[in-house]
Amino acid sequence: MPNHLAQSQSLYLRKHAENPIDWYPWGDRALEKARSQDKPIFLSIGYSSCHWCTVMEHEAFSDSMIADYMNAHFVAIKVDREERPDLDSIYMQAIQIMGEQGGWPLNLFLAPDDLVPFFGGTYFPIEPRYGRPGFLKVLQSIVQIYRGRYQEIQTFKGQIISNLTAVNQLSSVPTLNDNALFTGIAKCAEVVVSRTQGTCFPMIPYADLVLRASRFEALNDELQAKARQRGLDLALGGIFDHVAGGWHRYTVDPTWTVPHFEKMLYDNGQIVEYLANLWASGLHEPAIERAIAKTATWLQREMLTEEGYFYASQDADSEGKEGKFWVWSYGELRKLFSDSELQALMEAFTITANGNFEGLNVLQRRHSGQLSGMVETCLERLFRCRYGEYSRPTDAFPVARSLEDVKTIEWAGRVPPVTDTKMIVAWNALMISGLATAYRVFRQDLYKQLAVNAADFILQTQWVDDRLQRLNYNGHPLVSAQSEDYALLIKALIDLQQACPELGDRYLAKAEYLQAEFDRYFWDRKSGGYFNTASDRSKELLMRERSYQDNATPSPNGIAIANLIRLALLTENLEYLNKAEFALKTFGQAIVNSPIACPSLLTALDWFRNHTLVRTRAEQYTQLQQQYHPLTLFKIADDLPSPDTIALVCQGFTCFEPATSVEMLQWQLSGSQTRIHS
Template sequence: MPNRLAGETSPYLLQHKDNPVDWYPWGPEALARAKKEDKPILLSIGYSACHWCHVMAHESFEDPGVASAMNRMFVNIKVDREERPDLDQIYQLAHQMLSRRQGGWPLTVFLTPDQLPFFAGTYFPKVPRYGMTGFTELIGNIAAIYRERQADIGRQNEALLEAFGRIHPKGGGQRVALAPTPIEDALAASKANFDPVHGGFGGAPKFPHPAELQLCLRRYAATGDEAALHVAVHTLERMALGGIYDQLGGGFSRYSVDAEWMIPHFEKMLYDNGPLLGLLADAWTVTREPLFERVAAQTAEWVMREMQEGGSDHSGGYYSSLDADSEHEEGKFYVWTLEEIKALLSPEEFNAAAPYWGFDGPPNFESAHWHLHVTRNPVALAQHLGMDVKHCMTLIERSRSRLFAAREHRVRPGRDEKILTSWNALMIGGMARAGAVFCRSTWIESARRAIDFIRTTLWRDGRLLATYKDGRAHLNAYLDDYAYLLAAAIELVQADYSSRTLEFATQLADALLTHFEDRNEGGFYFTSHDHENLIHRSKTGHDNATPSGNGVAAFALQRLSCLTGELRYAQAAQRTLECFYPAMCAQPAGHASLLVALEESLTPTRTIILRGAPPDLGRWQRALAERYLPSSMIVTIGPEAQLLPPVLAKPLADRAQAWVCEGAMCRAPVSNLENLLATL
């Protein structure tokens, strides 16, 4: 019989609705029962694409004996960390404090009835294994500790709350002299941590870190630092050629389990691919590297093909993720045997594909399968095979098409079809940016459909909701939802100007300032002022797998101020930067998104306003979009535009003209494209 999760919208929670565990979703009913019965809470946090979450569920939560013990000793609460990032933030931080180790998923936390954690871990096997305590033994021990050591738990809880209270950044309301020092320090740290052979930072496991790469590109544009450019470009090249990138279907997996980007953890997350799509476009504008355009195109096509619903139920929103597993095996959808490959390709195709993707070497996945990664440069491969490069690449593309078509008939990984506002915003921004750079109207239209869906479905009475599925939008939105969507709207305004989109951006910014800003210290809380009371209200500036909401907000508010002439947005951004400046100086490498916003404030944004009629206007827009101008906004306004804010209300002529503005000052209009490009 289904448990209490059966009424939820989260695919992750619904995966557990038939467990014999008496699961509750997080809410008043579960918390009240824990207090009434004086029972500890077993809090399990995960997400639908998480491999080890599935393993622990199969080993323990589906086991009637384990479930019986859990039900007897605890109030059991299951949380989707993608729907409740506020809870995940709090209890991941608590895990670090209690265990002195990094957290992860599944996160397993034992709480007192008043929500205070007293023991935390991640994955536990059902029986002792890997040097780990078995889950069955663990829960018995924890229940005994709760009964017998209340005083110790109380003292630990007091220390934990004190530690939570110390971690808030404090601006003190005093003016801080902002300087580029932490940017330079972060860049030095990136160079020191850079893997010169394989790209990326550090060793295995290796994550993409798009905000850090973006900062490297921006510093190259600002200072001409070739080493910073190499860090970004070499990393993107190695990722694009590696197994972290789906060589057949497009899109990046979450991370590589090795330092070579060869074997990924196979889950694909929307939040990675949005920023990487925009980053590939930026890198192309600097290098004109065809690889970046090809990978951006394949990634955008994957998103529109597999991650964007076209039906009336979702009508434009992007889905959240693809699972790592299919048929209960990680990576099974993506890997191949040599026999499968030879059966699909002609001898000539195999002769080219084998050395290109590494089929001519030993298997690279679990000793029996091959996962595609590019091992040979096409020019060198063509020379090796004694054929011209064009014919060689034709064979590779034919092989890719055949393998992709065959793979489409396999059992697919699970897809989490909830639509998250924040992750959608990251993809909207990436799709709009790449669409503008590569002049792909279908990508821009994809972004517009998604933002229209959010505005129609998840924007109610001047407030955002965080998640949507099966006709139900719910949960108060978080800082990231507002900040990312504000930044995405500004990106879309540049890709395809719309007064409606700009108006939506101002509404988002107003809600952000009203409901999230810390007016005393500066910066923004992760939850709104009217959010559910929890044991901690976080206000953080460091990047995680997703960019810092405070960093994105500070960046986007500065840009919105330039577009609207509203100084209060820039002032809120300044307060945010001053609040987090000490943290940026103390740990520059962890604050790349805030450092991008800091650089934006130190190098005032230039707004380039294009007005005129087609086709000249489109030609000017394309010429500017193809240049890397990270400190500039390019706003192209056609003759049909109405209700322009004063900053953008430039006169319309019968030919294209450009105004280059910094702050409130605009230069005389330029009527010659070559002259405009020369000034930039």
């Protein structure tokens, strides 16, 4: 019998609708039941493409004995972290304060009266293994503690709240100088290094900061090498789907070979933007251009709706096995190709009889040059093997929206993983920024078309009662937008305005409108910075956070502050700049003491200290945009000082002599971007 999740729009919640556990979605009904019955809340947070979330759903959450005990002693609440990142952020901090490693599924036990957690963890097996206790034993222990050790729980909860408050207590500084910037860059650069053990994540906010900072002569050689290596790792490694495009989440090894296979829209947006900027900076490796192009066709084929927005993610598992849709056995490859074809493929990719993933092969490139015609033909054959004999890369591929679709649709090729078809504004905005940047650099119309259509859908559809909504399910906007939605959408609109001057300033006007709404509901008028949640949407939260740390997606406050500076330059409204300065000082202690946690704030500080505006003629605009000028905005101007002037470069509150030649302009831009303040 379905539980209370059966009518949920969330794919993640619906996956648990047939569990014997009496799950509720987060809301007044569940919270009131817990309070009135004095039952602890079991809060479980995850997302649809999370491998270990899927494992726990199949195991503990489908076990009748566990369900009977859970239903008798707890109120069970399921949360999709992609719907409610504010809840996820607060309770993730709480679990880390408890000394546990963060991750998903995130499972906590809350007191019903105040929603403060008193115990938690991530994955719990049914029976004891992996050094973890069995889940039923955990539940029984929690009931004993809750009923028999009330005062201890109260004391522990007080410590959790005290620590949460301390973590979120920000100390401002009177000023931030170049020393804070360069120290922070050096710390963050340590993250963008080759590893000898452990997992490899893209870590794009760090890589982006390093690439920007490579313009400084004193740092150039070391940082440029790190930035370029990260780009090549992403373009060549098994983290990229070389057959069909799109990046997987991360690799489980230090050589970028074997990924966790889920594909997340937010990763792909950030990586496309980074690689396009890397190309513009001078790294003209064919593998980079190919990876971006393949990803655009993957978006068009598998992640795009008729309305123009992008789906959220694709699962790691298909037919119950992780990675099955994407990997190849050596025997399969021998049947598909002649000896000469297989030899060519093996010279281009790391393919062996023993494989590199459970006896199978994840394709990883051996070089960054142009692939031969024979190799590309082999990859096209692999594509048809995966998607169907008559499939083409640009043909729309049917989406498996649920496990039921997986089982009932007659697939022409392999059985695909489930796609989470919800639209998330923040993630779409990251993809819009990536595509806008790729269009600016490569001038491919497909990139522009995809970005513009997604932006227009959001601007035309995602509003209820004049408020931006975070999600869209099948044409229905839902859930009030959070700070990352506003910040990343404003950034995307500015990126589009810069990449497509032929569209005029309509996206800039929309960015200003959104910024006003963002300021009205999220700005901390007392201390500065932006809260995660709107002022009128926060009543059930333990606290209102102002997130400044970068995680899988960039820090909302880091992006928001950079947006304010860019808006100030483009509109000449200095109130934006004043607000940016106030916010930077608000987060100043974090920048100084914990720079490795906040690369996006360091990028915002770089924008504040080194921003440049170039007024130029239309004929120069496109050429300049295809180059890498990381802290520069461009405006087409018809009122330059003289007919001989091709551009006017202004850095901060100072303008250079009008540039009358391309050489003079390039010299001024270089000087503007590399000067060090006294």
